[in-house]
Amino acid sequence: MNLVIVSGPPSSGKTSVILKTCDALKNSGHRVGVVKFDCLHTDDDKLYAAYGIPVKKGLSGALCPDHFFVSNIEEVVQWGIEEKLDILISESAGLCNRCSPYIKDILSVCVIDNLSGINTPKKVGPMLRSADIVVITKGDIVSQAEREVFASRVGQVNPRALTMHVNGLTGQGAYELSTLFYKDDLNLDTVKGMTLKFPMPAALCSYCLGETRIGDEFQQGNVRKMNWEQN
Amino acid sequence: MNIKTQTCGELLASYRWIADFFTENHLDLETAKNQTMSDYLASIADEQLEDLALDRDKVLSDFITFVTQMRELLGETAANRVDKLSILPGLNKEGEPEGFDRIDLYPSEIISIVGPTGSGKSRLLQDIEWTASGDTPTRRRILINDEVPDLKWRFSANNKLVAQLSQNMNFVMDLTCYDFLSLHAQSRLVQDAESVIQRILEAANELAGEPFSPHTHVTALSGGQSRALMIADTAILSTSPIVLIDEIENAGIDRRKALNLLLSKEKIVLMATHDPTLALIADRRLIISKGGIANVLDTTDAERRVLSELEIYDLKVQTLRRKLRYGERVDSL
Numbered sequence: 001m002n003l004v005i006v007s008g009p010p011s012s013g014k015t016s017v018i019l020k021t022c023d024a025l026k027n028s029g030h031r032v033g034v035v036k037f038d039c040l041h042t043d044d045d046k047l048y049a050a051y052g053i054p055v056k057k058g059l060s061g062a063l064c065p066d067h068f069f070v071s072n073i074e075e076v077v078q079w080g081i082e083e084k085l086d087i088l089i090s091e092s093a094g095l096c097n098r099c100s101p102y103i104k105d106i107l108s109v110c111v112i113d114n115l116s117g118i119n120t121p122k123k124v125g126p127m128l129r130s131a132d133i134v135v136i137t138k139g140d141i142v143s144q145a146e147r148e149v150f151a152s153r154v155g156q157v158n159p160r161a162l163t164m165h166v167n168g169l170t171g172q173g174a175y176e177l178s179t180l181f182y183k184d185d186l187n188l189d190t191v192k193g194m195t196l197k198f199p200m201p202a203a204l205c206s207y208c209l210g211e212t213r214i215g216d217e218f219q220q221g222n223v224r225k226m227n228w229e230q231n
Numbered sequence: 232m233n234i235k236t237q238t239c240g241e242l243l244a245s246y247r248w249i250a251d252f253f254t255e256n257h258l259d260l261e262t263a264k265n266q267t268m269s270d271y272l273a274s275i276a277d278e279q280l281e282d283l284a285l286d287r288d289k290v291l292s293d294f295i296t297f298v299t300q301m302r303e304l305l306g307e308t309a310a311n312r313v314d315k316l317s318i319l320p321g322l323n324k325e326g327e328p329e330g331f332d333r334i335d336l337y338p339s340e341i342i343s344i345v346g347p348t349g350s351g352k353s354r355l356l357q358d359i360e361w362t363a364s365g366d367t368p369t370r371r372r373i374l375i376n377d378e379v380p381d382l383k384w385r386f387s388a389n390n391k392l393v394a395q396l397s398q399n400m401n402f403v404m405d406l407t408c409y410d411f412l413s414l415h416a417q418s419r420l421v422q423d424a425e426s427v428i429q430r431i432l433e434a435a436n437e438l439a440g441e442p443f444s445p446h447t448h449v450t451a452l453s454g455g456q457s458r459a460l461m462i463a464d465t466a467i468l469s470t471s472p473i474v475l476i477d478e479i480e481n482a483g484i485d486r487r488k489a490l491n492l493l494l495s496k497e498k499i500v501l502m503a504t505h506d507p508t509l510a511l512i513a514d515r516r517l518i519i520s521k522g523g524i525a526n527v528l529d530t531t532d533a534e535r536r537v538l539s540e541l542e543i544y545d546l547k548v549q550t551l552r553r554k555l556r557y558g559e560r561v562d563s564l
Contacts, residue, residue: 149414
């Protein structure tokens with residue numbers, strides 16, 4: 001089985017891009033399944049199911065969805081193998097822009113959209129910087145100049161990625177993307193023992209553990225104050 | 232110049248644009264000036280890198296890749312020349328062979344693409360953009376200068392084969408026209424940005440029915456002015472040798488002049504259209520049906536005469552529009 005990890009900021013078009021790519025993969029005779037990670041709620045699983053794509057969803061609830069992803073990805077891989085998938089696509093929630101659920105040696109794709117503004121590449125951390133493929137969406141509604149400026153900004157923070165434009169509505173570019181999702185000679189049977197491309201942010205302060213009161217005396221663990229001098 | 236052994240300051244002296252890499256990656260160019268990139272990165276505390284979510288080794292190798300790519304972008308104009316683009320036939324949606332042997336397209340040529348919605352126009356354009364080599368659903372092949380194209384056309388962020396102009400495109404940045412063009416010029420590493428910006432503004436004003444100033448915000452431009460600016464910008468600043476146009480609405484812009492501007496920059500212009508004037512302006516038109524190119528028609532002399540008549544009507548409609556806008560009475564067409 002091949003595993004592809006798709007990540008990206010909210011509303012960047014991850015689900016649309018994956019759906020169109022799945023279509024192309026199915027047409028070329030591949031069995032493809034999706035796992036959707038989210039925080040509180042998602043209906044995307046119903047969308048995938050409506051397209052006849054085997055799907056599972058994982059809601060992290062009160063936990064960080066990317067931490068939740070790492071704790072569950074092995075079981076997800078085993079589900080994919082049981083389902084006899086050729087390709088398993090994991091779609092992340094993409095919340096804080098800091099994290100990335102990417103695993104070393106596993107194809108990682110970041111979906112980011114032209115409408116998010118040209119300063120977005122600078123704001124997004126390892127999710128964009130350490131992706132193997134950067135898919136830029138919503139190119140059909142912005143000018144050629146803005147597409148070029150945006151792509152060049154992406155190139156400044158991740159010059160090694162393959163950068164592609166995909167239209168999630170018409171599927172333009174999805175076929176091309178799909179050809180990068182499957183390699184005959186890859187046969188993954190576990191992700192145990194693999195490592196994340198980039199560590200998750202440090203956490204664990206009193207608020208991680210359910211504290212709700214505000215004030216110095218309630219702040220324990222990994223606590224940091226704003227730097228007022230540099231501000 | 233060796234990227235690994237030169238100090239960042241020395242690199243900056245030759246390549247102003249490395250400053251962008253520092254800004255986008257939250258690095259401090261001032262501190263780095265007297266050091267090599269590798270020494271500079273080694274001097275940043277682990278904790279600080281962690282806060283910036285940067286990986287020392289990755290930043291270093293990204294920096295080298297970035298400088299190498301940008302140098303190529305600057306020096307590669309000759310290698311990027313497309314003197315001829317050829318389409319070799321594949322199959323339509325029903326698996327039948329397409330109705331042509333080979334189509335050769337040359338710079339400064341306009342080709343229109345006609346066919347009902349859903350007939351496969353987008354697929355054709357996508358095959359060109361992806362430089363298909365029998366590996367897309369149509370099995371078409373694309374050759375550039377009679378050769379199988381380099382894969383860089385597929386994947387490079389800065390070096391796309393096709394620039395696109397379509398009807399529903401907007402400017403989403405809220406900048407003045409001048410600032411907007413500066414930003415674009417900067418991303419294309421243009422040396423003489425000032426004069427390029429002036430040329431684009433002049434060209435755009437010539438295309439637009441109503442002139443606008445460099446200080447106008449791009450979001451405040453009218454539909455015609457926006458299209459004029461987009462076309463002038465694409466013609467002059469975009470390096471993509473092929474321009475794909477999805478209709479040009481016949482309002483507030485001189486379409487003939489717009490196309491001539493693109494042609495004068497030696498672009499190959501492909502134009503998907505339902506508009507008879509645009510379809511006939513082209514030297515040739517590709518007839519798309521059932522997912523394939525069913526036929527290639529050269530524009531005949533009779534069709535050129537029809538075009539001249541059409542243009543007379545177009546002009547009449549435009550004159551009428553202007554008169555009505557300025558409160559005049561009209562009594563005949």
